[in-house]
Amino acid sequence: MSMNGPCSHLQLHVQCSKLPRKDTLSKSDPFVVIYTFDERNNAFVEYGRTETLSNNHNPDFATGFDLSYFFETTQKLRFDVYDEDTKGGSLQAQDFIGRIDTTLGSIMGExxxxxTAPLLSKSGKKTKGVITVLAEEAAKSAGVVKFRMRATKVDKKDLFGKSDPYVVISRNLSGSWATVHKTEVVRNTLNPLWAPFEVDLTRLCNGNPETALKFEVFDWDRVGSHDFIGSFETTLAAIQADPHAEHPLINLTKKxxxxxxxxxxxxxxxxxxxELRPSFVDYLLGGLQLSCSFAVDFTAxxxxxxxxxxxxxxxxxQRSAYxxxxxxxxxxxxxxxxxxxxxxxxxxxxxxxxxVTFQLPLNGHYxxxxxxxxxxxxxxxxxxxQRVELWGPxxxxxxxxxxxxxxxxxxxAFMGGRAAPTYFILIIITDGVISDMADTMDAVVKASHLPMSIVIIGVGDADFSAMHALDSDDALLESKGVRAERDIVQFVPINQFMSGRAVSGAALARAVLAEIPGQVLQYCRKHNLPAGPRLPPAQPAMAMGSAPAQLQGQASAPPPYSV
Structure with a gap:
């Protein structure tokens, strides 16, 4: 069905409550998968996933979903709730909790x-747990709010230590609280100083500084539920009007x-x-080019x-996953x-x-x-x-x-005015464990200040746990005592998007490229690149001057990497 009429842009927030226990020794570790309906193929396809919240039967997910809403069109949605048993594994490796099928129009009509609806089994029977989906029209706010927060004399919650505090920021959304950000955990202190962080202005308050915000401080626990310390409510406008104000953390139960x-x-x-900043679209309209390269794993x-x-x-x-x-x-x-x-x-x-070569041009031309x-x-x-032997490592x-x-x-060349800005995306498609992990970590850290991102697509059923270490969502990667300037790696296991032996290409592409706009913005803002007038088209990256030193003089012989 065509969707060419006027549309609104919505943000969806997901919460669950009363989820069942799926783990023997702890609570469930839930996450939600959202699907949209593909009319052409008459099937649901994955649109996105929330983060996983450990040991939580009443999760309020910070990850939101941006969707276009067409009033005149039935837009079917499916929300599946899982308990994560295998980090990064396929959905078949996780425990299914329940689902709801609905439409975007039904959500907007509430x-x-x-x-709010009870979760159902795959056969449509009522099961344990409730899901709530909150919809809000997204305002256009091209900016971020920069925070530096600290606390003093927070309650001691750990028996053999102090506390491990972190902050959850939520905003009021039609009478409910929707989580928008979680800070890092600061270990073993009653006077935490959290690292500086930024929250998108739209995400924080939908562009309205008078929106009510709630700041909750918790003590992180490795096992079991995290302990509530206290909270306060305010607005962005109030914080900025009196930046030196102190905000008492109140625990009503203790009070x-x-x-x-x-x-x-x-x-x-x-x-x-x-801080108002250019958006990803502003940079594209200003002349930014994206250049993608592929690296294919041909190991045995x-x-x-x-x-x-x-x-x-x-x-x-059936074509290969590669x-x-x-x-x-x-x-x-x-x-x-x-x-x-x-x-x-x-x-x-x-x-x-x-x-053995680790950089064989697929077209044969070094x-x-x-x-x-x-x-x-x-x-x-x-x-x-047809012409190589699969080998290794x-x-x-x-x-x-x-x-x-x-x-x-x-x-x-761009900084010298000789080319338009270009951001490079390296797609590595692989089936196995990295053999040169130390060198790879060093290479990633060194590349983190450059205009590039690395996406690793995992194929097959190998142990990909090391890939999550490179995909440093929780803490920046370090190598030889040097910390990466920013997170430039994303890992996506292709099994998440498989039904039988078929792969949903659209869902895979969406997951692979989901973090690219944010990584591009991090780089451009870090280096104060202007989103100015469109520059002349860039030269092909490899055509600029000579080929990289690693490839020079190797038109008829493989590079000097051997095992």
């Missing part, structure tokens, strides 16, 4: 856009039991400033490519790439009679590894499968260093 109770600590803001653990059990096996009936990933992601990225040229490499393989469009990458991938550092070299030289 009082104040608040839909009711103790006459002499004053507070459970005091919170102060060392900074709470609003994939299985021999002519065997149906191989992860590289392709047939007319091919699906290349096409799904490439089709999105190429719209933002003016030259439609993609560097594409293989690693962990060897040509007959030669050493001086110019560019492939023409997504179909060019696919053609080169299929061709390479699984080394990431060489290909990361090549991309970093290209990104560094191109950024220097």
């Amino acid at each position: 009082y104040h856009g608040r839909l 009711a039991k103790k006459r002499s109770y004053r507070n459970s600590g005091v919170v102060a803001f060392d900074e709470c400033t609003t 653990s994939n299985g021999r490519q002519d065997m149906p059990s191989s992860l590289h096996f392709n047939s007319p009936a 091919a699906t990933a290349i096409e799904a992601v490439g089709n999105i990225i190429q719209d933002y790439d003016s030259d439609k040229l993609f560097p594409a490499f293989g690693f962990g393989c060897r040509l007959p009679g030669q050493n 001086e110019n590894p560019m492939c023409n469009g997504v179909q060019g990458v696919l053609g080169a991938y299929y061709s390479t499968l 699984t080394n990431f550092a060489p290909i990361i260093n090549i991309t970093a070299d290209i990104a560094g030289r191109h950024h220097a």
Whole structure:
């Protein structure tokens, strides 16, 4: 069905309550998957996921979902609630709790856009747990609020220590509180100083500084529920009007039991400033180019490519997961790439009679590894499968260093006024455990100040736990005593988007590229890049001057990496 009429942009927030216990020794670790309905294929496809909240039967998820709302169209939605048993595993590896099927119109038709419904089993029977979906029209606010917070004399909650405080910020949404941000945990202190953080202005208060905000402080516990310390309510306008004010943390339960109770600590803001900034769209309209390159794992653990059990096996009936990933992601990225040229490499393989290479151009040309469009990458991938031996090990550092070299030289050209700005995205598709983890961590940390992101797509059922260490959502990656400037890695296991042997390409592409706009903005803002007038189109990145040093002089011989 066409959706060409006027639309509104909505934010959806998800909460659950009274969820059942799925874990033997603790509470459940819930997360929610939201699906939209694909009319063309008559099936639900994954749209996004919340974060996982450990040991929580009444989760209020900070992750929101942005959707376009078309009044004249039935937009079917599905919300599935799971208990996470295997971090990063497929949905089949998690415990299903329950679901609801609804429409965006039904949510908007509820009082104040608040839909509350009991969870159902897959067969449609009522089960334990309730889900609430809150909808709100998103305001256009191109800015962030920068916070620096501290607290003094918070309550001691740990038997053998002090407390491990963290802050949860919520905003009032039609009479309910919706979580918008959680800070880091500061360990073993009663006087925490939280690291500076930023919250998108739309996310924080939907652009309205008079929106009621609630700040709750909890003591983090490794096992069981986190202990509530205290809270206070205010508004962004009130904080900024009196930036030196102190805010007592009040625990009403404790206050009711103790006459002499004053507070459970005091919170102060060392900074709470609003900064209007260009958006991701502003940078695109200002001339920013996105350049995507691919690195394909050709190690032997994939299985021999002519065997149906191989992860590289392709047939007319079913293409490989590698091919699906290349096409799904490439089709999105190429719209933002003016030259439609993609560097594409293989690693962990060897040509007959030669050493193992970790940077084999899929098109066979070391001086110019560019492939023409997504179909060019696919053609080169299929061709390479016919002429290489799958080998090993699984080394990431060489290909990361090549991309970093290209990104560094191109950024220097941009700063010198010789090229338009370009942001590089390296897509690594792999089936196994990284063999050169220390070198890879070092390469990622060194690349974190450059205009580049790394997306790792995990294929197959291998142990991908090390990938989550690189995808440093909780704390910035460190190597050899140096901390990364920003998080530039995202890991996406392809099994999350599989139904049988088929992969939802659209859902995969959405997950793979979800963090790219935020990472681009982090880089541009960190380096004070203007979203100014459109500059002349960039030269193809690898065509600028000579090829990277790692590839020079190797038109007829593989790079000097061997095992």
